[in-house]
Amino acid sequence: MKEFAQLFLDLENTSSTNKKVELFRKYFSKSSDQDKLWALALFSHKRPKSIINTRQLREIVLGITGLEPWLFEESYSVVGDLAETLNLVLPSASRPVEQSLSYWIDFLVSTRPLEEADKKKKISEALDAMTKPERFVFLKLMTGGFRVGVSKTLVLKALGQYLEVDPATLAHRTMGNWSPDTTTFRELLMSTNQDEDLSKPYPFYLAYALEGSPQDLGMLQDWQVEWKWDGIRSQLIVREGRLALWSRGEELITDKFPEFEPLAFSMPSGTVIDGELLPVKDGKPLPFALLQKRIGRKNLTKRILNDVPASIRAYDLLEFDGKDLRRVPLSERRNILKGLVEEVGSTILQLSEEVRAEDWAALDKLQEGSRSKMAEGFMLKRKSSPYQSGRKKGDWWKWKIDPMTIDAVMVYAQKGHGKRADLYSDYTLAVWNEGELVPFAKAYSGLTDKELTEVSRFVRNNTREKFGPVRTVTPELVFEVAFEGIQLSTRHKSGVAVRFPRIHRWRKDKKAEEANSLTDLKDLLTQYGEQ
Amino acid sequence: MSTPLLSFTNKGIYCAQADVFIDPWQPVHKALVTHAHSDHARMGSRKYLAHDQSKEVLKLRLGDDIQLQTVKYNQPLSINGVKISFHPAGHVPGSAQIRLEYKAQTWVVSGDYKLEDDGFTIPFEPVKCTHFVTESTFGLPVFNWRPQSEVIEGINRWWLANKAEGKTSLIAAYALGKAQRIIQALDHSIGPVFVHGAIHNVNEALHRNGIKQKPTTLVTPEIAKEAYKGALIIAPGSALGTSWTRRFQPFAIAQVSGWMNIRGIKKRRGSHQGFVLSDHADWKGLVQAVKWSQAENIYVTHGYKSVFSRWLREQGWNADEVETLYEGELSEGESGTQV
Numbered sequence: 001m002k003e004f005a006q007l008f009l010d011l012e013n014t015s016s017t018n019k020k021v022e023l024f025r026k027y028f029s030k031s032s033d034q035d036k037l038w039a040l041a042l043f044s045h046k047r048p049k050s051i052i053n054t055r056q057l058r059e060i061v062l063g064i065t066g067l068e069p070w071l072f073e074e075s076y077s078v079v080g081d082l083a084e085t086l087n088l089v090l091p092s093a094s095r096p097v098e099q100s101l102s103y104w105i106d107f108l109v110s111t112r113p114l115e116e117a118d119k120k121k122k123i124s125e126a127l128d129a130m131t132k133p134e135r136f137v138f139l140k141l142m143t144g145g146f147r148v149g150v151s152k153t154l155v156l157k158a159l160g161q162y163l164e165v166d167p168a169t170l171a172h173r174t175m176g177n178w179s180p181d182t183t184t185f186r187e188l189l190m191s192t193n194q195d196e197d198l199s200k201p202y203p204f205y206l207a208y209a210l211e212g213s214p215q216d217l218g219m220l221q222d223w224q225v226e227w228k229w230d231g232i233r234s235q236l237i238v239r240e241g242r243l244a245l246w247s248r249g250e251e252l253i254t255d256k257f258p259e260f261e262p263l264a265f266s267m268p269s270g271t272v273i274d275g276e277l278l279p280v281k282d283g284k285p286l287p288f289a290l291l292q293k294r295i296g297r298k299n300l301t302k303r304i305l306n307d308v309p310a311s312i313r314a315y316d317l318l319e320f321d322g323k324d325l326r327r328v329p330l331s332e333r334r335n336i337l338k339g340l341v342e343e344v345g346s347t348i349l350q351l352s353e354e355v356r357a358e359d360w361a362a363l364d365k366l367q368e369g370s371r372s373k374m375a376e377g378f379m380l381k382r383k384s385s386p387y388q389s390g391r392k393k394g395d396w397w398k399w400k401i402d403p404m405t406i407d408a409v410m411v412y413a414q415k416g417h418g419k420r421a422d423l424y425s426d427y428t429l430a431v432w433n434e435g436e437l438v439p440f441a442k443a444y445s446g447l448t449d450k451e452l453t454e455v456s457r458f459v460r461n462n463t464r465e466k467f468g469p470v471r472t473v474t475p476e477l478v479f480e481v482a483f484e485g486i487q488l489s490t491r492h493k494s495g496v497a498v499r500f501p502r503i504h505r506w507r508k509d510k511k512a513e514e515a516n517s518l519t520d521l522k523d524l525l526t527q528y529g530e531q
Numbered sequence: 532m533s534t535p536l537l538s539f540t541n542k543g544i545y546c547a548q549a550d551v552f553i554d555p556w557q558p559v560h561k562a563l564v565t566h567a568h569s570d571h572a573r574m575g576s577r578k579y580l581a582h583d584q585s586k587e588v589l590k591l592r593l594g595d596d597i598q599l600q601t602v603k604y605n606q607p608l609s610i611n612g613v614k615i616s617f618h619p620a621g622h623v624p625g626s627a628q629i630r631l632e633y634k635a636q637t638w639v640v641s642g643d644y645k646l647e648d649d650g651f652t653i654p655f656e657p658v659k660c661t662h663f664v665t666e667s668t669f670g671l672p673v674f675n676w677r678p679q680s681e682v683i684e685g686i687n688r689w690w691l692a693n694k695a696e697g698k699t700s701l702i703a704a705y706a707l708g709k710a711q712r713i714i715q716a717l718d719h720s721i722g723p724v725f726v727h728g729a730i731h732n733v734n735e736a737l738h739r740n741g742i743k744q745k746p747t748t749l750v751t752p753e754i755a756k757e758a759y760k761g762a763l764i765i766a767p768g769s770a771l772g773t774s775w776t777r778r779f780q781p782f783a784i785a786q787v788s789g790w791m792n793i794r795g796i797k798k799r800r801g802s803h804q805g806f807v808l809s810d811h812a813d814w815k816g817l818v819q820a821v822k823w824s825q826a827e828n829i830y831v832t833h834g835y836k837s838v839f840s841r842w843l844r845e846q847g848w849n850a851d852e853v854e855t856l857y858e859g860e861l862s863e864g865e866s867g868t869q870v
């Protein structure tokens with residue numbers, strides 16, 4: 001566990017990708033196969049199945065420390081991470097013993113069938129047997145969320161160096177539903193066995209946001225332009241008459257979308273389609289929020305299937321006739337895909353339409369229509385491009401539309417969590433209506449650290465009232481708020497609700513009186529409102 | 532009940548009987564200053580009273596022409612019947628808890644303090660009182676400091692590792708207090724130690740005040756780049772990320788602050804090494820200081836004041852939070868740059 005905890009610490013102290021790869025490579029070369037497998041699992045967001053709930057975990061730690069529950073919760077709201085808070089309030093271990101990562105995972109798994117009291121006793125003994133960094137990892141195993149700014153691609157690169165295997169091959173082998181309980185390091189990564197899991201998806205190829213102007217990309221004819229849909233990027237797989245649907249987050253979501261089941265029969269075996277899963281009714285996309293709501297449901301009733309029907313907009317064809325097409329140029333893959341979609345002839349599987357324009361300038365014009373189409377802009381794909389794995393620059397780009405913006409006045413401020421626990425970073429923003437300020441959005445600040453410090457000082461010196469952690473401040477500062485969507489709302493005093501509001505910049509050049517009004521906001525609603 | 536000896540006004544903490552303010556944030560006639568950090572010692576007051584060791588730094592920061600009187604620790608003076616004395620706070624050189632006694636009331640205003648002896652600053656001395664005004668910068672039970680020796684050992688190891696990689700080590704620290712504390716504790720046999728001008732000025736001022744320190748070199752344009760290889764540089768946080776650091780390339784940065792205890796805050800300030808070391812008391816230190824004071828009335832200022840005062844009330848103290856303009860240990864280390 002010591003090495004793994006150290007890896008964790010070291011990863012946080014560097015921003016260099018090369019150094020991170022090196023840290024992983026070193027870790028892999030030092031640790032046992034079982035530890036390697038678990039490390040890979042944890043950095044692929046897999047962890048041992050729930051051992052203990054967070055209430056019980058809190059009770060254990062409060063029992064050891066004697067802390068008042070409210071005091072613990074206050075601390076948690078400042079630290080922002082449960083495992084870290086628990087670790088920080090615990091006293092140093094009285095008898096640290098060195099054990100491996102997999103030892104502690106097996107230990108946790110062994111407590112799963114125990115009665116609550118016995119489980120708590122065993123876990124609190126374990127907490128007293130680890131150094132602080134190790135204990136943090138141990139707690140994280142129970143609470144989840146190993147976020148350290150490390151992509152799976154990076155881990156696979158290191159693993160590839162260590163095993164001397166192409167990372168793309170490893171990426172494919174590590175897709176899908178494996179778990180360290182059901183496989184071994186060797187089986188998962190080193191078998192060249194072709195009889196791999198039939199439902200296994202390919203690693204997704206992800207695009208970066210376009211930097212600079214599209215003109216720099218050269219001739220428009222070399223590019224395939226599609227709308228950028230706002231849904232769930234998915235892979236639809238049919239092999240040997242069985243259908244599997246995977247989300248980009250490597251989650252198997254077949255059961256959540258029974259409407260695709262008929263495709264298992266109408267699509268040829270050995271087909272893998274990359275597309276966007278969208279809620280579409282009568283040929284028109286519905287707001288993404290409805291799809292999220294549907295996924296959150298435990299039971300799929302007839303009603304919800306009828307209200308929020310899903311379909312796939314096909315982007316790309318990765319496998320056809322059982323053959324991996326990823327090296328074939330996009331234009332050819334697209335041709336086969338077109339034929340396939342026509343042949344299947346189903347309303348729930350449609351080709352993502354290509355957008356055609358004379359030149360970049362004309363395309364730029366067309367982009368203005370994104371919002372009314374419920375799209376977020378364009379995807380630009382080089383016609384000659386292979387289907388790569390992971391996020392890569394060069395061949396695919398996202399060309400997103402600018403968000404809507406409104407200049408608004410800060411009326412409340414609240415301290416942030418975790419990263420920003422020492423600064424006021426969450427603001428409630430208001431617009432003018434008949435001489436009054438009406439709050440319409442709560443936004444997390446996208447300001448620089450320097451600006452944040454400055455705003456925090458303003459808040460401290462201009463507080464009018466305090467309600468718990470929230471401070472009412474003198475309405476003086478104006479911020480440009482950006483958001484992705486706008487809707488009518490009866491729950492908000494302003495009558496509108498905006499989607500993904502965030503602070504774009506501080507309008508130091510504007511006085512509070514010069515901020516936008518509710519009328520401006522409502523104009524946006526009539527222009528772009530989501531029905 | 533008699534009227535309280537001190538009151539909390541919009542200019543600062545005020546003693547009407549003696550007509551003096553303690554650490555006022557607006558210009559007043561007479562200011563008693565706990566220590567020379569910029570949020571406690573502000574410009575514009577007519578007369579200042581502070582501890583001896585604050586003298587030169589105060590003049591550096593507030594101007595040579597200020598009307599400043601200084602006293603030693605435990606050396607009472609009397610103003611209109613109020614007995615006033617300064618007592619070590621262990622925060623930074625010259626930092627004091629200010630004690631004011633009149634009739635049955637004894638108040639102690641702690642300013643900023645820490646309980647650990649850092650081997651450089653005169654250590655904290657508990658002072659009994661009836662009313663204790665305490666800070667609460669790190670007033671949450673997640674803040675538990677490790678002993679200084681352990682932290683410094685970590686810094687020495689980091690420095691050695693950087694040196695082995697041919698890198699310069701850059702440390703961000705407050706210009707008054709933290710910087711000198713680190714300079715004193717470091718293992719200077721590892722390599723030369725350089726300082727930024729802001730820190731150099733404070734070092735010189737402390738030197739004029741008779742405070743002995745280990746030697747360091749001021750970073751100047753004349754120094755050849757090679758001289759920094761394997762060296763350690765101490766600078767205020769604001770100097771990092773500017774072109775000033777270019778001459779040290781390649782380098783590694785470490786932040787030294789109590790806030791480094793929280794991963795999120797550490798991450799926000801870049802993916803640098805963080806060392807948890809503070810000149811403020813941790814949770815246990817704050818609780819200990821309150822107990823030592825034996826005061827029934829506790830006033831909690833800057834920091835997690837609502838949490839700490841609520842906790843004290845639940846333990847039976849008569850505790851209140853007080854709004855001030857003191858800023859605690861700012862994560863940006865800006866007060867260090869105003870020299």
Ligand SMILES: [Zn+2]
Nearest residue numbers: 566568622643
């Ligand atoms: Zn201070």
Ligand SMILES: [Zn+2]
Nearest residue numbers: 643857858859
């Ligand atoms: Zn302070």
